[in-house]
Ligand SMILES: C[C@H](N)C(=O)N[C@H](CCC(=O)O)C(=O)O
């Protein structure tokens with residue numbers, strides 16, 4: 001199976017409401033879409049979101065990396081030996097994980113199609129559905145309460161509250177939402193690196209003393225400050241989840257070696273796709289650290305890819321794959337479908353994506 005063409009395009013999808021975290025506020029989901037075409041006419045899809053504040057990748061840098069660096073390496077490639085293809089692809093570029101992820105995803109889509117397997121079966125086939133939390137944007141407490149109640153009506157029972165925009169009000173945000181939704185609903189919080197190490201410990205102690213029953217606290221401190229993450233993890237009883245601190249398998253190794261977090265958030269856009277995500281998962285599993293499958297605010301292409309991986313693997317015990325609930329439109333035909341808090345994979349080979357409407361191919 002030979003790849004004969006690589007097309008990329010852009011897509012802009014409206015949101016139900018602005019997406020606000022301590023790192024960024026966005027009003028649209030914008031993605032680069034990748035389409036790999038084989039000699040026999042098979043199409044592999046991939047996508048990447050410009051999350052400059054997280055990955056350092058912009059629309060321009062993603063398209064430039066794909067067109068100038070990755071495309072010349074892919075055209076004419078025979079997809080018979082996936083390990084050989086992936087090891088060469090991932091050795092060819094450093095950083096640029098969003099671009100790598102989009103290409104890696106599209107290649108695996110083709111490879112699984114050539115084997116006539118849905119991707120989740122190719123990767124292990126543990127289950128064909130996963131449950132997702134839904135993210136509540138960082139807003140004044142009354143707005144977060146209103147958004148949380150809408151999420152419950154929509155069938156969610158696991159809320160991830162974005163904090164850290166104005167840390168003085170973070171406790172009020174969590175107290176207000178917990179009071180509104182009751183004790184049966186799961187709540188986690190994501191500070192997206194906004195707190196210092198001691199501030200994190202003080203904050204988490206207050207959450208614990210107030211009995212707010214928080215599942216885990218995600219990325220309280222700066223991504224590179226592993227010693228701060230370790231300090232927080234060692235000084236609270238609530239589980240700490242490393243997100244922006246883990247891009248590569250080496251990052252995961254550092255976290256696992258020091259037990260600097262209780263959980264790791266794997267995102268294809270941080271890892272550079274399935275190839276490296278698999279290594280992170282295997283490392284974490286060997287170290288007894290559980291994994292959550294996450295995603296950026298991005299289209300249903302990447303969310304479908306992440307859902308296949310999460311469904312395939314037993315040691316992915318949680319999912320934060322909520323963009324289908326956050327986007328006002330879904331231009332992706334096929335792929336994963338969301339009903340309440342359940343994401344179900346279809347049995348079509350590969351990612352199961354048939355087409356994407358409204359892509360402006362460059
Ligand atoms: C979309 C997902 N629920 C989420 O919250 N991901 C964020 C980063 C998303 C972004 O800024 O695009 C996270 O886990 O930090």
Ligand SMILES: [Mg+2]
Nearest residue numbers: 190218219243
């Ligand atoms: Mg996060």
